[in-house]
Amino acid sequence: MKKNVKMVTIETPDHLELQFQLAGIGVRFIAFLIDKAIQIGTILGIVLFFSILLFFTGQMAQFVEFLAKAKKGVWQWLIAIGFLFYGIVMIGYFLLFEYFWSGSTPGKRYQEIRVIRKDARPISFFDSAVRNILRFVDILAEVYPLGLIVMFLDSQNRRLGDLAAGTIVISEREARSPAVLDVASAASSADPELQTAVAAMTAEDYRIVSKFLSRREELDTEHRLRLASEISKRILLRNGQEKIGADPEHFLEIMETLYRERTRIL
Amino acid sequence: MSEENSETLFTVIIAGLKPGADKAKVADGIARIVKNLDAGKTLKRLESLPWTMTRKASRKNAGRLIKYLGKLNCDVEVIPPFEIPAIADVAETQILPGTALLSETQIMSSTQFMPVPDELSKQGSTQTSSGALSKSGPEPSSLDREPERQPEDVSLEPLTLGGILDKTFQICRANLWKLLAIAAIPWLITGLITVALAIVVGIIGLTVHNITNMSITMLVVAGVLIIPSAIVFFIAMFYLAQGAMIHAVSSTYLGRKINIKESYGFVFDRLGKFVLTSLLFTLMIFLATAMISVAGTGFYFLFKIVTPSGWWSAVTWIPLFCVLIYLIIKFVLFDKVIIIEDVAYMGALRRSWSLLTGKAEGGWPRSYWGRLVVLLNLFALISFTIAWLFQMPASLVAALFPLSQLAKTVLTQVLSNLGSLFGQVFGAVCLVIFYYDVRNRKEGFDLEMLAKMDEY
Numbered sequence: 001m002k003k004n005v006k007m008v009t010i011e012t013p014d015h016l017e018l019q020f021q022l023a024g025i026g027v028r029f030i031a032f033l034i035d036k037a038i039q040i041g042t043i044l045g046i047v048l049f050f051s052i053l054l055f056f057t058g059q060m061a062q063f064v065e066f067l068a069k070a071k072k073g074v075w076q077w078l079i080a081i082g083f084l085f086y087g088i089v090m091i092g093y094f095l096l097f098e099y100f101w102s103g104s105t106p107g108k109r110y111q112e113i114r115v116i117r118k119d120a121r122p123i124s125f126f127d128s129a130v131r132n133i134l135r136f137v138d139i140l141a142e143v144y145p146l147g148l149i150v151m152f153l154d155s156q157n158r159r160l161g162d163l164a165a166g167t168i169v170i171s172e173r174e175a176r177s178p179a180v181l182d183v184a185s186a187a188s189s190a191d192p193e194l195q196t197a198v199a200a201m202t203a204e205d206y207r208i209v210s211k212f213l214s215r216r217e218e219l220d221t222e223h224r225l226r227l228a229s230e231i232s233k234r235i236l237l238r239n240g241q242e243k244i245g246a247d248p249e250h251f252l253e254i255m256e257t258l259y260r261e262r263t264r265i266l
Numbered sequence: 267m268s269e270e271n272s273e274t275l276f277t278v279i280i281a282g283l284k285p286g287a288d289k290a291k292v293a294d295g296i297a298r299i300v301k302n303l304d305a306g307k308t309l310k311r312l313e314s315l316p317w318t319m320t321r322k323a324s325r326k327n328a329g330r331l332i333k334y335l336g337k338l339n340c341d342v343e344v345i346p347p348f349e350i351p352a353i354a355d356v357a358e359t360q361i362l363p364g365t366a367l368l369s370e371t372q373i374m375s376s377t378q379f380m381p382v383p384d385e386l387s388k389q390g391s392t393q394t395s396s397g398a399l400s401k402s403g404p405e406p407s408s409l410d411r412e413p414e415r416q417p418e419d420v421s422l423e424p425l426t427l428g429g430i431l432d433k434t435f436q437i438c439r440a441n442l443w444k445l446l447a448i449a450a451i452p453w454l455i456t457g458l459i460t461v462a463l464a465i466v467v468g469i470i471g472l473t474v475h476n477i478t479n480m481s482i483t484m485l486v487v488a489g490v491l492i493i494p495s496a497i498v499f500f501i502a503m504f505y506l507a508q509g510a511m512i513h514a515v516s517s518t519y520l521g522r523k524i525n526i527k528e529s530y531g532f533v534f535d536r537l538g539k540f541v542l543t544s545l546l547f548t549l550m551i552f553l554a555t556a557m558i559s560v561a562g563t564g565f566y567f568l569f570k571i572v573t574p575s576g577w578w579s580a581v582t583w584i585p586l587f588c589v590l591i592y593l594i595i596k597f598v599l600f601d602k603v604i605i606i607e608d609v610a611y612m613g614a615l616r617r618s619w620s621l622l623t624g625k626a627e628g629g630w631p632r633s634y635w636g637r638l639v640v641l642l643n644l645f646a647l648i649s650f651t652i653a654w655l656f657q658m659p660a661s662l663v664a665a666l667f668p669l670s671q672l673a674k675t676v677l678t679q680v681l682s683n684l685g686s687l688f689g690q691v692f693g694a695v696c697l698v699i700f701y702y703d704v705r706n707r708k709e710g711f712d713l714e715m716l717a718k719m720d721e722y
Binding site (some may be wrong): 006024025026027029030031033036089109111134144145149199202203204211212215217218219220222223226229230231 | 324392423424426428429430431432433434435436437439511517519624626627644645652654655657707708709713714716717718
């Protein structure tokens with residue numbers, strides 16, 4: 001298995017090379033916090049549900065009386081059941097979600113990450129059990145101290161549970177495609193100046209143009225105008241032209257469409 | 267980063283065939299150097315030129331390939347331009363340079379910058395204003411079988427909050443010792459000075475000059491001179507360290523190497539501005555606190571008139587407190603503005619305010635201010651974990667081993683300071699990345715850098 005900081009290449013038994021982007025510690029941390037919030041919400045929800053149930057069935061007074069009069073042994077049982085319930089929710093949540101959701105949990109899904117085996121196969125129930133039982137070691141005092149330090153030291157961001165189960169967490173975030181524009185009219189397609197300009201465009205130019213167009217709504221006006229001019233200038237300079245039109249943004253829209261069309265033709 | 271990692275990669279395209287070229291011979295020649303491609307398939311492929319032969323050739327291999335294909339009577343094009351003048355070639359062949367070199371996904375993928383060695387930047391790419399940056403080479407091919415080189419990934423593009431934390435961990439991991447050294451220098455110097463002063467005052471003062479016999483006036487004068495000087499010195503040291511940290515993180519974010527001496531030297535020139543702007547910031551926050559206190563007191567008397575007790579006004583204190591927090595957070599980026607943009611005083615505060623105004627696309631929360639609040643909370647959680655990592659062993663040792671009170675105190679203090687140091691480094695990195703993220707989103711800083719790059 002070749003590896004570097006961000007990407008991991010896995011060679012399958014039939015010599016196929018699969019490349020994955022490793023999930024970072026930050027993304028995993030946020031996924032964990034989301035899952036934790038859901039778990040705590042679930043526990044509180046269950047407690048609240050039973051309280052409401054007892055209240056509406058008129059059993060609340062008897063239940064409180066039972067607790068008040070309960071002997072030490074009963075209390076110990078209750079505490080043990082409480083711990084068991086907490087453990088089931090804490091481990092069971094991860095175990096079941098990861099097994100049935102192909103290595104994902106709600107938190108992981110929100111962050112677009114997933115657990116897989118280090119040979120790129122989906123994790124089994126056993127893998128999930130091992131990595132989640134060891135979570136209790138990683139997560140000492142609920143602050144993830146060991147997990148954090150092990151992930152920080154491991155080049156593949158694996159915590160103890162991952163190391164023991166032979167799993168890695170990968171990112172499934174795909175590059176967002178910029179909104180496809182279609183502004184080039186028949187007239188502009190036939191314009192020889194525009195055709196010359198687009199002929200001189202490189203893939204890197206196209207990448208800048210498409211990124212600009214997809215992100216322009218987020219840019220503030222001043223920078224949006226300036227960037228449009230600079231990028232237009234960059235493209236025009238390839239043909240030795242320096243004069244930028246009145247609406248560089250529109251020019252870029254046309255360039256984007258024409259370049260895409262020409263690429264498709266070729 | 268090693269020079270090996272930063273080599274520019276070239277795309278070699280067969281743009282056409284020269285007049286009189288024998289297609290069969292060309293196909294045969296190409297089939298000899300391309301794996302899994304026989305002459306028949308090559309001949310078929312030659313019918314639909316241009317043909318991208320490789321997208322990841324080293325300069326040496328690209329040169330060899332151009333020469334070889336030239337001998338076969340092929341019109342060859344190379345990107346970035348390499349000996350063949352790009353414009354002339356484009357005009358002559360009417361082939362789009364770079365067209366169809368990248369797959370749709372690759373085109374949509376993140377903007378990558380790859381630092382290039384000087385000699386390459388002279389030949390092909392130029393250095394940008396913010397450092398030795400160059401665009402990445404073209405995409406991989408099946409032809410070029412050189413071992414894969416993994417350049418240090420210097421990706422400048424909008425990040426999610428998780429992405430900011432990821433990047434923070436990445437930078438901390440790659441430069442941990444240097445960043446820790448930058449943060450630790452003022453602690454070490456102040457520690458050394460404290461020890462030296464203790465020795466001077468304790469040994470020389472008590473034995474040689476007998477400090478106890480000094481007049482009150484002399485002691486007051488000494489105090490007036492020494493204490494403010496020491497305070498100013500310590501403040502300057504810590505500002506230097508903070509500024510050096512910002513500069514170092516900024517450098518590494520932009521793909522340069524961290525140099526401790528250079529970082530401190532860089533900040534030294536801006537120290538005056540930095541300290542004065544920080545004082546201005548403190549003053550503004552102090553004024554805001556005073557105004558909010560006055561408003562709170564006013565509400566107390568107002569509530570006393572309309573309700574049985576003035577303490578009902580406490581309900582207004584929470585929003586007032588929130589206003590104060592809002593103001594403080596709005597100015598949080600001023601130190602990055604001073605160090606990175608060299609804008610100081612009110613300009614830096616205004617800039618921080620304007621950077622944190624507006625909404626980001628996608629993700630939650632959308633406002634820049636809200637994003638910073640969430641990030642600071644996440645940072646607080648991680649800092650707590652880091653502190654716990656250092657304090658827990660100290661507590662365990664103190665509990666399990668029969669140590670003297672002094673030893674326990676020293677151990678706890680040392681480990682606690684170490685934890686703070688790690689937290690300080692993490693926080694500084696995190697906020698610098700956030701600062702750049704805001705600039706990428708609002709100002710298209712990454713696009714600006716790319717657009718300024720000249721490929722000729």
